[in-house]
Amino acid sequence: MTLDPAYLAYPRRRYGYDHDLYSWQPWPHRPPLAWPHGARVVVLPVVVSEFFPLTPSDRPFRAPGHMATPFPDYRHYTARDYGNRIGIFRLLDALEARGLKGAVAMNVAVAERYPALLEAVRAGGHEIVAHGRTMNDVIDSSLSEAEERSIVTDTRARWAALGEAPSGWLSIARSQSWRTPQILKDAGFTFTLDWPNDDRPWRFANGLINVPLHHELADRQVIGQLGALAADWARQVAEAVAVLAGEGGRMLGLELVPYVSGLPYRIAAVERLLDTLLARNDVWFATPSALLAAWAEREP
Amino acid sequence: MEDPGLYPYQPWRGRRPLAWPGGRTVAVWIAPNLEYYEADPPPHPKRKAWARPHPDVVGFGHRDYGNRVAHWRMAEAMSEHGFPGSVSLSVALCQHHPEVVADAVARGWEFFSHGITNTRYAYDMSPDQEREIIRDSIETVLAATGQRIRGWLAPALTHTLHTFDLLAEAGLDYTCDLYHDDQPTWITTRHGPLVALPYSLEVNDHYGFIVYRMSPDEYADALIAQFERLAVEGAGTGTVMCIPLHAYLIGQPHRIGPFRRVLKHIAADPRAWIAKASDIVAAFRAQVPPPQSEGAVA
Numbered sequence: 001m002t003l004d005p006a007y008l009a010y011p012r013r014r015y016g017y018d019h020d021l022y023s024w025q026p027w028p029h030r031p032p033l034a035w036p037h038g039a040r041v042v043v044l045p046v047v048v049s050e051f052f053p054l055t056p057s058d059r060p061f062r063a064p065g066h067m068a069t070p071f072p073d074y075r076h077y078t079a080r081d082y083g084n085r086i087g088i089f090r091l092l093d094a095l096e097a098r099g100l101k102g103a104v105a106m107n108v109a110v111a112e113r114y115p116a117l118l119e120a121v122r123a124g125g126h127e128i129v130a131h132g133r134t135m136n137d138v139i140d141s142s143l144s145e146a147e148e149r150s151i152v153t154d155t156r157a158r159w160a161a162l163g164e165a166p167s168g169w170l171s172i173a174r175s176q177s178w179r180t181p182q183i184l185k186d187a188g189f190t191f192t193l194d195w196p197n198d199d200r201p202w203r204f205a206n207g208l209i210n211v212p213l214h215h216e217l218a219d220r221q222v223i224g225q226l227g228a229l230a231a232d233w234a235r236q237v238a239e240a241v242a243v244l245a246g247e248g249g250r251m252l253g254l255e256l257v258p259y260v261s262g263l264p265y266r267i268a269a270v271e272r273l274l275d276t277l278l279a280r281n282d283v284w285f286a287t288p289s290a291l292l293a294a295w296a297e298r299e300p
Numbered sequence: 301m302e303d304p305g306l307y308p309y310q311p312w313r314g315r316r317p318l319a320w321p322g323g324r325t326v327a328v329w330i331a332p333n334l335e336y337y338e339a340d341p342p343p344h345p346k347r348k349a350w351a352r353p354h355p356d357v358v359g360f361g362h363r364d365y366g367n368r369v370a371h372w373r374m375a376e377a378m379s380e381h382g383f384p385g386s387v388s389l390s391v392a393l394c395q396h397h398p399e400v401v402a403d404a405v406a407r408g409w410e411f412f413s414h415g416i417t418n419t420r421y422a423y424d425m426s427p428d429q430e431r432e433i434i435r436d437s438i439e440t441v442l443a444a445t446g447q448r449i450r451g452w453l454a455p456a457l458t459h460t461l462h463t464f465d466l467l468a469e470a471g472l473d474y475t476c477d478l479y480h481d482d483q484p485t486w487i488t489t490r491h492g493p494l495v496a497l498p499y500s501l502e503v504n505d506h507y508g509f510i511v512y513r514m515s516p517d518e519y520a521d522a523l524i525a526q527f528e529r530l531a532v533e534g535a536g537t538g539t540v541m542c543i544p545l546h547a548y549l550i551g552q553p554h555r556i557g558p559f560r561r562v563l564k565h566i567a568a569d570p571r572a573w574i575a576k577a578s579d580i581v582a583a584f585r586a587q588v589p590p591p592q593s594e595g596a597v598a
Contacts, residue, residue, distance in 0.1 A: 001426060001460070002425070003429060006342060007420065008420075012340075013416075014395055015395060015396065016396065018339055018340055018341075018396070021339075024397060025368065026371075026372075028372055028399075140353045141354060142353050174358050175357060176355060176357050178354070178355060195361040196358060196361045196362055197368055198369055199553075215361070216362070217554060232515055236515065236554040237554065239553070239557055240552070240553035241553075243373075244553050247373075
């Protein structure tokens with residue numbers, strides 16, 4: 001046997017990464033950062049609001065959480081819809097009852113289809129983050145540039161028609177192509193929540209900002225994929241926040257999925273978690289834009 | 301092929317005593333995998349590097365977190381409790397992220413090779429091609445750290461039938477690629493004997509968190525149970541416990557606390573010989589002579 005000699009060539013074996021999207025910045029080589037209000041850690045709640053069409057497009061691949069049984073998969077269609085009808089209100093209530101604002105990463109189709117939900121998000125003072133049109137809008141490098149641009153610009157145009165101009169973008173399935181950071185910037189977005197590689201925001205080479213959303217501590221991951229009980233998930237999040245606060249100058253983007261943690265038997269774990277974090281007095285709950293304003297002053 | 305012919309069967313019962321320094325019963329070594337995963341590696345005919353088309357944002361970003369952030373958290377916990385690392389190193393990390401390698405050097409850790417990157421697989425390599433990644437590993441680590449590597453853990457655990465012959469030919473002492481025992485064993489190669497040092501799949505943090513889906517506390521409990529049993533059994537003949545780690549897993553903020561509990565537990569136990577890989581290999585070689593291999597060439 002022998003492999004193509006090209007497989008043993010490393011043309012991008014160099015300082016930094018083998019890609020040019022952003023630069024390598026090891027944590028200890030960055031200046032310490034003190035958040036406003038004496039906070040040691042920023043917690044960014046990100047509630048997602050997703051519309052799963054009954055027919056998945058499967059192009060380029062099926063997003064996590066999408067239909068799972070043969071057509072018509074009423075079981076998953078309605079179980080996901082439960083999130084938008086009921087679960088999300090439990091999560092918004094849990095935040096608002098404590099005076100907290102977060103981000104709501106919403107498919108624009110949800111806002112169009114369910115104006116009452118859009119109104120509730122606005123009334124709560126939460127920040128809308130663009131999240132494609134529907135859960136069929138997966139982007140990856142197999143899409144043509146024109147297809148990808150049309151997903152991003154059409155999403156933005158439809159938000160504009162609703163009177164909204166979100167600064168942030170969350171990709172469906174957090175999947176990007178090599179072109180995505182530039183396409184997002186060209187479309188007028190200033191940040192994305194896609195890359196889970198840091199405890200602080202950072203800038204792409206083109207100036208777009210990434211605000212890290214924790215991948216492994218998402219309720220969908222810990223409860224949905226790893227099979228933990230809600231109380232155990234909440235304990236793990238509280239533990240993470242304690243560690244991050246001990247270190248200082250960190251953030252935790254916490255994804256909350258309405259059809260996961262917004263269920264009747266799980267919501268109390270979310271409420272207790274928020275109370276636990278508020279009782280620490282060293283946690284600043286922020287929207288992405290508030291977080292970024294504070295961060296940009298400190299790391300211009 | 302039925303049996304690769306690496307070593308003879310040797311049952312647990314009736315083994316000769318193996319003694320660790322100071323009468324300790326279990327040699328404990330920690331193997332942090334300091335890895336570089338390429339965002340855009342060339343395709344291998346037998347294995348995809350990433351589940352999604354490149355860039356696999358979550359897959360790459362998760363591992364990138366290990367180098368940017370979590371390495372430092374993991375390494376600090378180890379140093380605070382007195383555990384050195386024996387590093388399974390993607391040697392191209394010396395070029396991509398030299399700060400991480402320099403940190404390991406500053407902590408007094410030692411290195412063995414885990415291939416060039418963790419996204420280049422050895423399957424189907426010709427002997428010359430595999431010889432070249434061994435040569436590259438030795439030279440790269442020597443240039444970056446001043447250390448001559450003594451051991452090997454194949455990149456992403458990918459092998460050929462020549463791998464162990466080529467390691468012995470290059471003068472390496474040990475491999476971490478075989479999981480047949482709780483003690484070091486000799487294996488035979490065409491170029492003389494090589495030590496198989498127990499690493500671990502089963503208590504690897506990757507298996508704990510990804511394969512077995514353990515919570516942070518469940519994984520910590522598993523490590524303590526593993527240690528307790530091997531410490532008891534090692535009173536008869538010394539055992540080895542390896543804790544293979546990946547910063548992007550164990551160095552997450554929700555996991556480091558339970559892991560510190562493990563380190564504290566083991567460090568406080570007088571049965572534990574907290575060692576580096578090369579120390580364990582040396583202690584074994586001093587007590588157990590290599591077999592006379594029929595296949596050895598002078």
